Amino acid sequence: MRKERLAKLLFGIGALALALGISTLVLLAAKAPPLAAYANIALGALGSWDVAANVLVSWVPLVLATSGLLVTFTAGLWNIGIEGQITLGAIFATWALRALQGAALPPALAIGLAFAAGMAGGALWALLTGALRTFGGVNEIFGGLGLNFVSTALNIWLIFGPWKRPGVASMSGTVPFDKSLWLPTLAPGSRLAPASLALALAGIALVFVLLRGSYFGLRLKAVGRNPRAALLLGIPAERYLLAAFLGCGLLAGLAGAVQVTAVYHRLIPSISSGYGYLGLMVAMLASNQAPLAALVALFFAALNVGSIRLPIVLKLDSSLAGVLQGSLVLFFLLGQGARQRLLERKRGGRP
Amino acid sequence: MRTSRILAIALLGLAIASSAFGQSAPPAAGSKLTIGLVLVGPYNDRGWSQANYDGLQYVKAKVPGVDFIYIDKANSADRPGTTVSQLAESLVSQGAKMIIFSSDDMMDEANKFAQEHPEIFVVMTTGDQSWKEGKAYKNLPNMINIMGKMEYMKMVAGVAAALTTKTGKIGFLGPLINDETRRLAASAYLGARYAWTSYLKKDPAKLEFKVTWIGFWFNIPGVTSDPTQVADDFFNSGYDVVISGIDTTEAVAEAAKFTAQGKKVWAIPYDYAKAIDEGKGVSLGVPFFNWGPAYAKAAKDAMAGTWKARFEWNGPDWKNINNPDTSAVGFNKGTLSKEASAAVDRFVAELAKGLNLWAGPLNLQDGSAYLKKGEKASDQQIWYLPQLLQGMQGQSVSK
Structure with missing residues (x-):
């Protein structure tokens, strides 16, 4: 057991080293100084309290989306539709805030209702993919991908149509909400809302407990490993798959609601910020382990925020962060595959 | 540095703070000024963004002591997860004392940034929030609007x-x-x-x-x-x-x-x-558009302490509409x-x-x-x- 852990760790480090190697080659090909680039990313992510807070702002929706994906991954599902689920969460949260803006509700209640609406929106969209899969025989990858496009179209239509600014349809999104409906931050000028941080921590903790220590988690795992065998053991696999979609949708919807209430304070065209796809990478890299996923998400968020300095200081494109993240996942998966083969060979199985 | 400022403001209370820095422009920047330019598209788009970028190249060449840094593609499709005010703060952390928001799409974020950073000179190109007779007027002492009479x-x-x-x-x-x-x-x-x-x-x-x-x-x-x-x-x-x-x-x-x-x-x-x-x-x-002269004037005002919130809608120099030093708009045949x-x-x-x-x-x-x-x-x-x-x-x- 211990040996296996050590091997895993070594493969992880190997993947990181290879990813760094590829990124360095990319930098050298672009005639850019690699060390300065990495130093700037680090400074851009940790150089001051403000940027560190920005990393956490980015971490919150990413870790919420990732938490949701841990549930669907456990059930053996490729929930590519998470992007749409985040978007629907944002749309529902916006809808709630627009409806409540004039009402004389305490802001905390209005924001709370917006979160609830966002979760409902995400869950609805996820269940749609789930229903397509369980009742319609549509693989969740294709169903989810299709619904992602639908959610984007719906979002754009709302921003340029019914919810447009007075007289102007703007790519910068809907009119910002009144400041009272922004999720409060610690100090004026700070971006980090402590409540959103608490939500993210609660989300990942909940998923950890659910998957690690609950009967539900155990059965979900069984469904994920082998749905037919699970069915034979008396586990209603379809119901568990739908429950996994529901759980992921709730968390993804919450991520969307956070984007609206705590980050942009309005609905914008690319409201999901790609956190769904990024979350898929985080969950893969973290081998579906919740605590590790939280850390990997933090690393990815730091890369995203830190890389803003690249174009400013070194005139480099920020997409270097994406190169690093992508190659990291790729090498990690390759490493996993290689390790699997080695193990099989040792056991004298198939070559 | 900023944390202590924020704490001080928090202690003073929001109301007092907002009235305190609601009154005056930032202090003179002195003989050296770094300008941070926020561009909506690529800096080399051969269109709007490049015209703004070239405007600052002009300022750098003509006003001694000025340097500039920039971030381009500042829109949420190209830079997911970021906000425009956050990008502007990255420029400030690199030494910018004056920020130019160069797209009408940045109005909300420019206002937010200007309010939260009363110590920074802010230009919003194409905007009208500093136009007293305009419909979007906001009292922002550190904000200048610049537009050409296109x-x-x-x-x-x-x-x-x-x-x-x-x-x-x-x-x-x-x-x-x-x-x-x-x-x-x-x-x-x-x-x-x-x-x-x-x-x-x-x-x-x-x-x-x-x-x-x-x-x-x-x-x-x-x-x-x-x-x-x-x-x-x-x-x-x-x-x-x-x-x-x-x-x-x-x-x-x-x-x-x-x-x-x-x-x-x-x-x-x-x-x-x-x-x-x-x-x-x-x-x-x-x-x-020829942004150079108006940006140069704003830069000089920031350095000399003569900054005044205003709305500029600059016309052509009718003696020579293509004069790079005097005409805000021109036509190349x-x-x-x-x-x-x-x-x-x-x-x-x-x-x-x-x-x-x-x-x-x-x-x-x-x-x-x-x-x-x-x-x-x-x-x-x-x-x-x-x-x-x-x-x-x-x-x-x-x-």
């Missing part, structure tokens, strides 16, 4: 188009619908109609002028209409001159393509003086017939002498009166033009 050069573009078209059909490739884009499309129409009736002595009813909006300043696949497609549609349906109102150069590229196929069509790009090089032989000229070229010169001379096409009688697109006979449009009437003008085809208000 209306004049769009009229010149209209003249060039009217003198060139063989079919009497002019297309206008519009970005999104707002006050600015409406008044610029209308200006192009006014210029075209004036040349059509006064120079060519033709029947105004025989001039077609159609506006098609794509939805944003540049193409975003899946979100906006494709400007290439829109330009093609114009050329395929008898419109032989397309005036571009967007930030990129699709209209010129399509005109070149159609010309290569033997069709006689032309285009007029926008924003950037050197955009004329793109379409040799098909580009009639380019109305362009391209492939024009002798006759059209002469008409453009004549028109510029008439404008310089006081010709005003924004004068009554003028009706809005729906037929309602905009200006009575003899009435001249005020700056507010032009800036906030509520619809396209009568005689123009195309959508007036976004639905």
Whole structure:
């Protein structure tokens, strides 16, 4: 057991080293100084309290989306539709805030209702993919991908149509909400809302407990490993798959609601910020382990925020962060595959 | 440093703090100033963003002690997860004391940034929040708005188009619908109609002028209409001159393509003086912004401590509209017939002498009166033009 852990760790480090190697080659090909680039990313992510807070702002929706994906991954599902689920969460949260803006509700209640609406929106969209899969025989990858496009179209239509600014349809999104409906931050000028941080921590903790220590988690795992065998053991696999979609949708919807209430304070065209796809990478890299996923998400968020300095200081494109993240996942998966083969060979199985 | 400031403000209480820094501009920056430029598109887009970038190159060359840094593609599609004010703060952390937000899409974020950073000089290009007589006025002591009177050069573009078209059909490739884009499309129409009736002595009813909006300043696949497609549609349906109102150069590229196929069509790009090089032989000229002088003035004010919140709507230097040191807007002539070229010169001379096409009688697109006979449009009437003008085809208000 211990040996296996050590091997895993070594493969992880190997993947990181290879990813760094590829990124360095990319930098050298672009005639850019690699060390300065990495130093700037680090400074851009940790150089001051403000940027560190920005990393956490980015971490919150990413870790919420990732938490949701841990549930669907456990059930053996490729929930590519998470992007749409985040978007629907944002749309529902916006809808709630627009409806409540004039009402004389305490802001905390209005924001709370917006979160609830966002979760409902995400869950609805996820269940749609789930229903397509369980009742319609549509693989969740294709169903989810299709619904992602639908959610984007719906979002754009709302921003340029019914919810447009007075007289102007703007790519910068809907009119910002009144400041009272922004999720409060610690100090004026700070971006980090402590409540959103608490939500993210609660989300990942909940998923950890659910998957690690609950009967539900155990059965979900069984469904994920082998749905037919699970069915034979008396586990209603379809119901568990739908429950996994529901759980992921709730968390993804919450991520969307956070984007609206705590980050942009309005609905914008690319409201999901790609956190769904990024979350898929985080969950893969973290081998579906919740605590590790939280850390990997933090690393990815730091890369995203830190890389803003690249174009400013070194005139480099920020997409270097994406190169690093992508190659990291790729090498990690390759490493996993290689390790699997080695193990099989040792056991004298198939070559 | 900032944390302690924030703590101090928190202690003072919000109300006191906001009134305390609601009063005065930031202190003089002194002999050295780093400017941070926030661009909506790529810095080398050969359009709007590059014109702004070149404006700061001018400042760096002309004002001793000034340097600048920039972040381009500052929009949430290109930089997911970031906000424009956050990007501006990254520039501040690299030493910028003055920030230029150079797109109308950045209005909310520029206001937020200006309020949260009273110690930073803020310019918002194209905005009107520092215009006391404007509709969006906000009391922001550190905010200057800068815009060029492009209306004049769009009229010149209209003249060039009217003198060139063989079919009497002019297309206008519009970005999104707002006050600015409406008044610029209308200006192009006014210029075209004036040349059509006064120079060519033709029947105004025989001039077609159609506006098609794509939805944003540049193409975003899946979100906006494709400007290439829109330009093609114009050329395929008898419109032989397309005036571009967007930030990129699709209209010129399509005109070149159609010309290569033997069709006689032309285009007029926008924003950037050197955009004329793109379409040799098909580009009639380019109305362009020259941001350098206004940005230089703002930089000098920041350094000397003479900064005052204000709204600038700068016109051309009528002695030489293309003077890089004095003219805020200009027109670079391209492939024009002798006759059209002469008409453009004549028109510029008439404008310089006081010709005003924004004068009554003028009706809005729906037929309602905009200006009575003899009435001249005020700056507010032009800036906030509520619809396209009568005689123009195309959508007036976004639905």
